[in-house]
Amino acid sequence: MDLEFARAFAAQWQDDWNSQDLERVLTHYHDEVTFSSPMIARFTGDPSGTVRGKDELRAYWARGLELIPDLKFEVMDVRVSVGTLVIDYRNQIGGRVYEVLTFRDGLVVAGLGAYGETLAR
Template structure:
């Protein structure tokens, strides 16, 4: 199986099943992960995690906070790859209603993820904004 195809299936299966050990095994020791959830979950200003220890902490906390009604893990069987790039989408519209709309972009090297960027669509971004405003109002 080609690296991109392996990562496409293995990452999704481990994430869906909250398998932090399985997920972190897919990352290079010096990997980077960027997501708008990093500042929220890790309570920091920077949205970039560096190295497996930081990424593991983020993935473990994300798994702990689920289930979430907006995370349905729906995707079709399409992914895009070229060179060391792998891309796929979790679209907003699913057969069971809306979900957080995310685009996963990974760069791989030596069969492992070394750069992972997660881009949120308008629906998920609006959810993040509402959540942040609600926390701000509760703190006031």
């Protein structure tokens, strides 16, 4: 993982989310992806806060787009690690969120969303 790839990915990720075209977003994710977020628990009622597989991820994000029709992300910063990148972004209500994404063979295989104060809103 290098910073050039991470920055290009984050810019595309932002554009894909802001298009609200869920299939466009999902092209970056492996069929067997695992994703965790406190918003999963909130939107689905599953206290584990985790979805497994692209179909479950699609269902969770479709529900999120239903509930947040004005969704918009602005990437603030990007960090890299071994096979992983972190996207620091501002959402439509001005909250800062961190998306941690781990890649295998060019696709996201694991991810998590980390929230601060915006989780209470």
